[in-house]
Amino acid sequence: MNRQPTNNRSPAVTILLLAVCTLLAVRLFNFAQKGGQPIANGVATSTNAVSKVSLPQPPPFTPTPEERSVTAIYSRVSPSVVAVANKALIRRGNWFGGFQVYEVPQGAGSGFVWDKKGHIVSNYHVVHEASSLTVTFPDGTSFDAALVGIAPDQDIALLKIDAPPERLHPVRAASSRDLQVGQTVLAIGNPFGLDTTLTVGIVSALGRTITAMTGRRIAEVIQTDAAINPGNSGGPLLNSNGDLIGITTAILSPSGAYAGIGFAVPADTVARIVPQLIDKGSITRAGLGVQLLPDHITRRAGLHGAAVYAVLPHSPAAKAGLQGISQSLHGMILGDVITAINDVAIKDVEDYNTILDTLQPADSVTVTLSRNGQLRTVSLQLIAIDSI
Numbered sequence: 001m002n003r004q005p006t007n008n009r010s011p012a013v014t015i016l017l018l019a020v021c022t023l024l025a026v027r028l029f030n031f032a033q034k035g036g037q038p039i040a041n042g043v044a045t046s047t048n049a050v051s052k053v054s055l056p057q058p059p060p061f062t063p064t065p066e067e068r069s070v071t072a073i074y075s076r077v078s079p080s081v082v083a084v085a086n087k088a089l090i091r092r093g094n095w096f097g098g099f100q101v102y103e104v105p106q107g108a109g110s111g112f113v114w115d116k117k118g119h120i121v122s123n124y125h126v127v128h129e130a131s132s133l134t135v136t137f138p139d140g141t142s143f144d145a146a147l148v149g150i151a152p153d154q155d156i157a158l159l160k161i162d163a164p165p166e167r168l169h170p171v172r173a174a175s176s177r178d179l180q181v182g183q184t185v186l187a188i189g190n191p192f193g194l195d196t197t198l199t200v201g202i203v204s205a206l207g208r209t210i211t212a213m214t215g216r217r218i219a220e221v222i223q224t225d226a227a228i229n230p231g232n233s234g235g236p237l238l239n240s241n242g243d244l245i246g247i248t249t250a251i252l253s254p255s256g257a258y259a260g261i262g263f264a265v266p267a268d269t270v271a272r273i274v275p276q277l278i279d280k281g282s283i284t285r286a287g288l289g290v291q292l293l294p295d296h297i298t299r300r301a302g303l304h305g306a307a308v309y310a311v312l313p314h315s316p317a318a319k320a321g322l323q324g325i326s327q328s329l330h331g332m333i334l335g336d337v338i339t340a341i342n343d344v345a346i347k348d349v350e351d352y353n354t355i356l357d358t359l360q361p362a363d364s365v366t367v368t369l370s371r372n373g374q375l376r377t378v379s380l381q382l383i384a385i386d387s388i
Helices: 011-033 065-080 267-280 295-300 349-356
Strands: 081-093 099-113 119-122 132-136 142-151 156-161 184-189 197-211 217-224 236-238 244-251 262-266 290-292 306-311 326-328 331-333 337-341 364-371 374-381
Touching: 065 081, 065 184, 065 197, 065 236, 081 119, 099 184, 119 267, 132 156, 142 267, 156 267, 184 217, 184 244, 217 244, 217 267, 217 349, 244 267, 262 267, 295 306, 306 349, 337 349
Parallel strands: none
Antiparallel strands: 081 099, 081 132, 099 119, 119 156, 132 142, 142 156, 184 197, 184 236, 197 217, 217 262, 236 244, 244 262, 290 306, 306 337, 326 331, 337 364, 364 374
């Protein structure tokens, strides 16, 4: 009697076999996915492992000596450079027929610490017509500033803040007399409100002349290609030693922004004027002791130079025999015309004022004079014109 094989496996054994088959299928799939790599202890291994490619690493960055110098100067001087905010009072009418007074921002510029007493140097045009002034340091600390004195003809202003001496780091001043074209210069300021901005350039030219807000010419100005923009005014121009050589003051630009030509009032002018502003809030100009004719009258007479209108009694000019205009039956008679001081040609009154701005009371000068077509030279000692 033939007997058909019977299946004596229980349901539990069947489930176990299915689980084993499923596990084997999964491991075979993983093996195929890994490119036929054997799997040991659940971790894929490879008999043909690809070695990692090591890219060459650049050497550690080393700044050049010039870069280290610029960085060191910025670190030392930038805490001394401030932003100067100028606010003005305006009056506006209201609906009730009256008016209200508002204080509004009028302008902004830069400045720098002059001494431990809290004196801040800036440009006159930065503080012009301000009702209040605020000085802000790079760390955001602000102080109300008082106006100590101004020298509008040189575009210099002196402020004072009540700040602890330990946080005041004066900028060292150098002489601008020995500058040479091509020297490296650095400017730190707040162009367009971007505080504590550093720009680097060179001395492009020396002995330039610019015009102050008063219409007077500022002589011996430094020209630089370091980027100077609105907001830089009043900030320091430094040499490669980090010392002050000028105050960034003006730009020459058709657009009003940086065009590669900036100007700075020389440090020698600053050093001459700031101590006077500290002492008495104004400056004392050197003079010969004469009053001058307006240029248009001198030109009408066909002369070139600074014509003397009157000589002050007991002045150096009087002692040297200078003469002003006089009257005769035939009209006005011109006296002396100043044509040179210390061999520097004087073409008009502005030339006369410009050269005297570079001199001090008690300096000795040689003056070339023309009278009735005859030239002569006299030597005399300058005096303070407000002491007569």
